Amino acid sequence: MPAVLEATRTTARNLARRDTPVRLRLLSALAVSAAAALLIATGLVAARVQDQVRIIGHQAAPQAAVAADLYFALSDLDAQATRILLAGDADALAGSRLDALGAYRERGRQIDTGLRDVLAAGAGDLERSLVTEMLDGLAVYRQRLGQALAAQPHSAADALGYYTQATNLLHVRLLPAAYRLRAVSEQRLDSAYDAKSGTEAAGGAVAVLLGGALLVLLIALQVWLARRFRRTWNPALITATALSLTLLVAFSTVLGAQERRLAAARTDGLRPYLEMSELRAIGYDAAADTSRYLVSGNLAYYRDDFAGKSQLLTGLDPVAAQRWAAYQRTHERIVALAEDDRTGEAITALTGIRRGDAAFDFAYFDAAVAAVTGVRKAEFDRGLASAKRTLTGAVAVPVGVLALVIVLTAAGVRRRLAEYR
Numbered sequence: 001m002p003a004v005l006e007a008t009r010t011t012a013r014n015l016a017r018r019d020t021p022v023r024l025r026l027l028s029a030l031a032v033s034a035a036a037a038l039l040i041a042t043g044l045v046a047a048r049v050q051d052q053v054r055i056i057g058h059q060a061a062p063q064a065a066v067a068a069d070l071y072f073a074l075s076d077l078d079a080q081a082t083r084i085l086l087a088g089d090a091d092a093l094a095g096s097r098l099d100a101l102g103a104y105r106e107r108g109r110q111i112d113t114g115l116r117d118v119l120a121a122g123a124g125d126l127e128r129s130l131v132t133e134m135l136d137g138l139a140v141y142r143q144r145l146g147q148a149l150a151a152q153p154h155s156a157a158d159a160l161g162y163y164t165q166a167t168n169l170l171h172v173r174l175l176p177a178a179y180r181l182r183a184v185s186e187q188r189l190d191s192a193y194d195a196k197s198g199t200e201a202a203g204g205a206v207a208v209l210l211g212g213a214l215l216v217l218l219i220a221l222q223v224w225l226a227r228r229f230r231r232t233w234n235p236a237l238i239t240a241t242a243l244s245l246t247l248l249v250a251f252s253t254v255l256g257a258q259e260r261r262l263a264a265a266r267t268d269g270l271r272p273y274l275e276m277s278e279l280r281a282i283g284y285d286a287a288a289d290t291s292r293y294l295v296s297g298n299l300a301y302y303r304d305d306f307a308g309k310s311q312l313l314t315g316l317d318p319v320a321a322q323r324w325a326a327y328q329r330t331h332e333r334i335v336a337l338a339e340d341d342r343t344g345e346a347i348t349a350l351t352g353i354r355r356g357d358a359a360f361d362f363a364y365f366d367a368a369v370a371a372v373t374g375v376r377k378a379e380f381d382r383g384l385a386s387a388k389r390t391l392t393g394a395v396a397v398p399v400g401v402l403a404l405v406i407v408l409t410a411a412g413v414r415r416r417l418a419e420y421r
Contacts, residue, residue, distance in 0.1 A: 027221045028413045032406050034214040035244070039402035041210055042251055045203030046394035049255065052196040053262065053391065057384045060185075060192040061270055063121040065377070066114045067182040068274050070134075072281030073110045074178055075288055078170050080104035081145050082291030083359075085163060086347050088152060096351035096359075111138065118181070124188070130181045137173040141166050163295060175285075186274065193266065200255050211248035215241060218409070225413070236412035240405045247401045251394075258390040265383020273376035275315060280369045282312050283324065287362045290331045294346055298338050306331060317372055323365035330358045 080103045087097035115131050148162035218241045222234055286309035293302040313324055330349065337346035350358045 023224070027217065027224060028409060031214065031217040031221055031409050034210060034217055035402050035405045035409065038207065038210040038214055038244075039399055039406075041203070041206050042247075042398035042402070043395050045199065045207065045255075046251075046391065046398065048199050049196065049203070049258070050391050050394060052192065052199060053258070053384070053387055056189070056192045056196065056262070057388070059121045060189040061380070061384075063118055063127075064182070064185040064189045064270075064274060065277070066117050066121075067178070067185040068277035068281075070111060070114045071175065071178045071182060072277065072284045073107050073114065074170060074174050075281055075284035077104060077107040077111065078167055079284060079288035079291055080107060081163070081166065082288060082295050083351055085148060085152065085159065085295055086291060087351060093347070093351055096353075099353075100351075108142075118185075124184075126184055127181060127188075130177050130184070134174055134177045134181070137169060137177065141169050141174065144169065160295065160297070167292060182274075182278075189270075193263075196262075197259070200259055204252060204255055207248065207251055211244060211251075214244050214405075215248070218244060221409075221413070234412050236408045240408035240412065243401055243405050243408075247398055247405075251398060254390055254394055258387040261383050261390060262387040265380045265387070269376050269378075269380030269383055273373050273380060276369060276373045276376060279313055279315055280366070280373065282309050283362075283365065283369065286310055286313070287327065287331075287358070290334055290350060290358055293335060294338055294343065294350060303335055316369070320365060320368040320372065323361070323368050327358065327361040327365050330356065330361045334358060 080100045083100035084097060084104060087093035087100060115134060118127055118131055144162050144166035148159045148166065151162060152159035218237060222237045222241070225234055225237075286306050289302045289306040289309070293299065293306070296302060310324075310328060313321075316324060334346045334349050337343070337349060348357075352358075353360050355361075
């Protein structure tokens with residue numbers, strides 16, 4: 001009987017000895033596979049997030065900003081056209097005419113450049129269609145304005161007719177197209193942010209699952225080795241476990257930090273910038289109504305249109321609001337002069353560059369709005385740059401750390417496997 005028991009024990013020990021390397025290889029292979037899967041997942045997620053930040057910062061956001069600027073550039077283009085017509089060939093207004101011509105050409109270049117930038121920023125079919133529509137409309141607008149200027153010395157009625165066609169074209173086709181382009185661009189920006197948030201959520205979940213599995217496998221491997229070989233510590237595996245845990249925490253922290261910074265840049269910088277750009281465009285279009293009122297021969301539509309647009313300027317900061325109130329007073333004075341048949345004085349008040357003249361007061365207002373939009377744009381740029389810095393090394397570091405984890409895992413079991421050769 002003792003002999004039988006001893007034989008049974010010997011057989012069990014031999015079976016356990018043969019089974020040990022199989023289990024060790026299995027646990028090691030699972031740990032290495034989990035590390036490799038986590039390496040691939042973190043690398044792909046980090047690379048994708050970096051690419052999406054680039055799309056937001058270099059395509060979607062600039063396109064939205066350009067589309068917003070196009071609206072007020074078009075409004076000012078028409079305002080300068082009316083100044084050119086009002087100045088005519090009067091020697092006393094030659095300076096105003098030259099200034100308006102320079103501003104008109106500058107706005108034209110800004111619009112042309114903006115439309116090219118929209119196309120260059122990876123525009124979709126709808127954006128390209130809107131840009132084509134605006135280019136066609138601009139060609140007709142410029143043709144009608146040229147006809148108005150050519151007819152002005154000979155027939156004021158013909159000049160007014162051509163100009164009316166031009167400004168109607170601007171309001172019926174160009175400005176609505178610019179508004180739709182801005183809406184599409186902002187929707188594209190929102191989609192870019194949503195796609196990035198989806199990548200972060202899915203990637204973060206996968207990283208936590210794979211990282212958790214890796215930690216469980218590494219800990220299980222250490223516990224099994226400690227029990228099987230009567231050794232408490234395995235420095236290589238302990239280091240691999242510590243590195244995996246640190247990487248998992250750091251990766252989640254980096255994803256969260258850059259998301260918060262880019263979201264704050266959007267909330268505190270880009271959205272206010274786009275909102276202020278819209279108010280600026282309304283201001284330009286309203287100011288152009290002052291000129292249109294005089295060019296049209298005191299057409300009440302433009303007086304009422306100015307009042308309606310002024311009511312929309314409710315989101316201005318205190319300084320800009322105060323300066324717009326000053327322009328409103330000047331506008332009312334010009335309208336009163338025109339209604340009293342003092343058209344020459346009204347034109348002088350409109351085109352003059354002294355304090356209290358419309359051109360001066362509007363430039364003063366526009367400077368205040370531009371200062372606010374500049375601050376908001378700079379805030380977005382800082383947030384974008386901060387998010388990019390946060391993602392520096394987001395691909396290389398996890399790959400390097402997890403490659404080291406794989407090496408340490410193999411080194412941690414190599415000696416134990418060597419005992420069974």
